[in-house]
Amino acid sequence: EVQLVESGGGLVKPGGSLRLSCAASGFTFSSYTMNWVRQAPGKGLEWVSSISSSSSYIYYADSVKGRFTISRDNAKNSLYLQMNSLRVEDTAVYYCARGNSWYPHFDYWGQGALVTVSS
Amino acid sequence: EIVLTQSPATLSLSPGERATLSCRASQSISSYLAWYQQKPGQAPRLLIYDASNRATGIPARFSGSGSGTDFTLTISSLEPEDFAVYYCQQRSNWPLTFGGGTNVEIK
Numbered sequence: 001e002v003q004l005v006e007s008g009g010g011l012v013k014p015g016g017s018l019r020l021s022c023a024a025s026g027f028t029f030s031s032y033t034m035n036w037v038r039q040a041p042g043k044g045l046e047w048v049s050s051i052s053s054s055s056s057y058i059y060y061a062d063s064v065k066g067r068f069t070i071s072r073d074n075a076k077n078s079l080y081l082q083m084n085s086l087r088v089e090d091t092a093v094y095y096c097a098r099g100n101s102w103y104p105h106f107d108y109w110g111q112g113a114l115v116t117v118s119s
Numbered sequence: 120e121i122v123l124t125q126s127p128a129t130l131s132l133s134p135g136e137r138a139t140l141s142c143r144a145s146q147s148i149s150s151y152l153a154w155y156q157q158k159p160g161q162a163p164r165l166l167i168y169d170a171s172n173r174a175t176g177i178p179a180r181f182s183g184s185g186s187g188t189d190f191t192l193t194i195s196s197l198e199p200e201d202f203a204v205y206y207c208q209q210r211s212n213w214p215l216t217f218g219g220g221t222n223v224e225i226k
Contacts, residue, residue, distance in 0.1 A: 037163075044206065044217060044218075044219050044220050045155075045157075045163065045206055045208070045217040045220075046217065047208075047214060047215040047216065047217065050215070059213050059214070061214050062214070095162055095163075100168065101210070103151070103210040103211070103213075103215075104210055104215070105153040105165060105168040105169070105208065105210055106153075106155075106163070106165060106208070107165050107168070107174060107175075108165075109162035109163055109164070110162065111162055112162055
């Protein structure tokens with residue numbers, strides 16, 4: 001059974017940093033594109049970032065470029081999102097999602113990690 | 120950036136009725152469109168990928184159609200568990216984008 005479990009969410013002040021992790025199991029992690037998608041409270045879904053299976057290719061949404069860094073450790077079956085210079089508008093549930101190809105649809109999702117940016 | 124426009128924003132229907140949801144892309148995306156279902160407090164679930172392919176375990180009452188710029192998700196006969204928000208998403212170009220969602224509510 002495919003499982004994705006996010007951790008690391010919490011409350012942080014504007015300008016602060018946070019690192020999200022996603023632990024994957026039930027599939028060959030090193031073979032899949034992995035992604036972060038977020039959802040602000042009461043709003044729709046927003047793609048944040050994608051990383052290819054070998055970390056060769058990485059894309060970011062313009063809204064987070066230069067502030068967020070996606071990475072993965074295939075030996076640990078883990079995906080990460082380092083979030084720096086956080087803004088109030090980054091407040092959201094952050095989902096880890098598996099991609100079904102390099103230009104992905106998202107076929108499995110974690111339960112989400114809430115990040116709240118507030119003073 | 121490819122903009123996806125979903126309509127209607129809200130669809131009020133009764134169980135057993137047919138639901139037809141629309142997603143229009145600002146430029147051609149071939150068949151690179153997916154549909155997701157999201158219930159309150161839950162993560163989204165993939166229903167349809169590449170416009171017309173049902174994801175694993177998705178009931179046959181869900182079907183997708185379309186190509187180019189106009190796409191449709193049809194639920195042939197609404198079950199109580201189908202009342203939720205539905206999103207479309209394109210994978211034709213970066214950045215990946217989602218539509219704003221359609222809320223299918225009980226009439």
